[in-house]
Amino acid sequence: MKINMYIDGEWVEALSGERKNIINPANGEVIASTADGSVDDAKKAIKxxxxxxDSGIWSNLSAEERAAYLYKIADRLEEKATELAFLETLNNGKVIRATTTADIPVAIQTFRYYADQVKELKKESYIRADSSETIIIHEPIGVCGLIVPWNFPLMMAAWQIAPALAAGNTIVLKPSELTPVSAFKLFEIIEEVGIPAGVxxxxxxxxSKVGNELAxxxxVDKVSFTGGTKTGQSIMHAATSNMKKITLELGGKSPLIMFDDVDFEAAVENAMFGIFHNAGQVCSAASRLLVQEPIYDKFVERLAERANKIVVGNGESENSEMGALTNEFHMNEVLSYIKSGIEEGARLVCGGKRLTENGLERGFFVAPxxxxxxxxxxxxxKEEIxxxxxxxxxxxxxxxxxxKANxxxxxxxxxxFTEDMDRAKRIVSKLxxxxxxxxxxxxxxxxSPWGGYKQSGIGRSLGSAGLEHFMEMKQINIHQHVKPVGWYAN
Incomplete structure (x- = not known):
């Protein structure tokens, strides 16, 4: 598969002519060749x-007209859902049951949701005591740079592209250089449905080159970034160049609190899903499990028994329950954290190693x-792994x-997790x-809005907030006739 960039309505090579190979993290095989852009390519796309x-070719369309394009994108994604799920698994390493049941369907839902939302967006109007009127309207921000990660390539792209386009902005998308395949397929659809060139x-x-230039x-009037907190801090600093709007969805070290009154086996399975889904490569992963003292030892023992039975394998297999990590560098980072935990005196209950048996030797697999x-x-x-x-x-x-949770x-x-709903609501209110x-x-x-407190980010994706973050609000005050202010004596 040959992947190029899509700039101003044309498929183009990198200006440098450089290319790089994209590999399947489950077996190390090359699955695609992609244009390897740099700052000059980013500048070309921004231009x-x-x-x-500035031409208004997109922003001057009615909300209904823009929504019609988004519906068409959703329809084409749905037609290609099986292919897209396979390609996402091939490129990312995640299991096919996840891309089939979650990643692709959510991307489709996102385009349809924002098509609906922008059509329903209404202006506010207030009549004042002096018969003047105040109108509040929403307008697009302008050019939006969208930087999305490698753990949910198509879904995260949809989370940003759909509201940005619905609001009337033009966009430059930069997917991870590791997982560009589904973004490429999405832009083939964008071309097919006839979205105007340059939009x-x-x-x-x-x-470090393309993303930094967007920031x-x-x-560029707004930048939206999903990824690690340190990179997010760099994006935030770079965005001060013109005080551009920013949305940052960053890291997490999320707690799952388990009380002793829970359904034990169901709780164990939920704890497993909280951390081992997508091989833990989820910003919101439940990577800190807090277990009440009376069931702590029994819970840890049972959790280890179940974790040791997780079917780890090539994501293309329907039997696989956990796939490969997305790249070798990241796998080695995870393994270094495991080594650190052992050295600092934590008790390793299970796993703790790279898996290289039963056909996994060429992939980037880490045991639960x-x-x-x-x-x-x-x-x-303390740190996000x-x-x-x-x-x-x-x-x-x-x-x-x-x-401990906070x-x-x-x-x-x-x-x-508890059977006591009053207790659950008290705790959630304090998290x-x-x-x-x-x-x-x-x-x-x-x-529903997605985003975090503290160093987990700024702003929200999804929900009505996800659309609002791609729009400016303008206040218009209307007097039918000019009248004296009556402020000055002479």
Whole structure:
């Protein structure tokens, strides 16, 4: 598969002519060749988006007209759903059951949701005592740079593209240089449905060059970034060049609080899903499990038994329950965290190694890993690992659980499991996190805002907030006739 960039309505090579290979993380095989862009390619894409926005070719369309394009994109995604799910698995390493049941369907839902939302957006109007009128309207921000990660390539792209286009902006999308395949397929659809040239642009290349240019450029009015907190801080700093609007969805070290009154086996399975789904490569992963003292030892033992039975394998297999990590560099980072946990004295309950048997030797597989008897000062407790590594802590009571849960620089997500709904609601109200669950984990809905507190980010994706973050609000005050102010004596 040959992947190029899509700039100003044309498929183009990188200006340098450079290309790079994309590999399947399950077996190391080359699956595609992609244009490897740089700063000049980003500038070219930004220029096209700027020209298209200033022309009004997109922003001057009615909300209904823009929505019609989004519906068409959703329809074409649905027609190609099987192919897209396979390609996402091939490129990312995740299991096919996830791309089939979640990643692709959610992307489709997102385009339809924002098509509906923008059509329903109404202006506000207020009549004043002096018979003047104030109208509040929403307008597009302008050129939006969208930087999306490698863990949910198509879904995260949809989360940003759909509201940005619905609002009337023009866009430059930069997918991860590791996982550009589904973005390429999405832009083939964007071309097919006839979105005007320059409105939607795809630029490929490393974040240090392409992403930084999107953040720094004076011609970009907003940048939206999903990824690690340190990179998010760099994006935020670069965006001060013209005080551009920013949305940052960053890291997490999310707690799952398990009380001793839960359905034991169901709770164990939910804890597994909270951390091992997508091999732990989820910003909101339940990577800190807090278990009440009376069931702590039994829970850790049973969790390890179940984790050791997880079917780890090539994501293309319907039997696989956990796939490969997306790239070799990241796998080695995860393994270094595991080594750190052992050196700092945490008890390794299960896993803790790269898997290289039964056909996995060429892939980037890490065994489901659980540490117990940890303390708050350990790196594996404090820092985001972004892999299939769980740390388990014990707690005494509500107060202790809340204190431990909030003891983090992050505040993306959190959950509590208990049969006592009053207790659950008390705890959720005190969790410093933007996404919370009671007796479930990882469920997400396109109509509800997604984002975090503290160093987990700024702003929200999804829901009505996701659309508002791509729009400016304008106040218009109307007097039918000019009247004297009556302020000055002469």
């Amino acid at each position: 096209a988006a700027r020209k298209a926005f 939607a642009n795809l630029v490929l290349g490393p974040g 720094e450029s004076l011609d 890993t659980i540490f117990a008897d940890v303390n708050e000062d350990m790196r594996i407790v 972004f892999g299939p590594v769980l740390v388990v802590q014990k707690f005494k009571d509500e107060e202790d659980a809340i204190q 003891d983090s620089i992050y505040g993306l997500a959190g959950a509590v 410093r996190a933007g996404i919370t669950w009671i007796n479930s984990y990882h469920l997400a809905y396109v109509d």
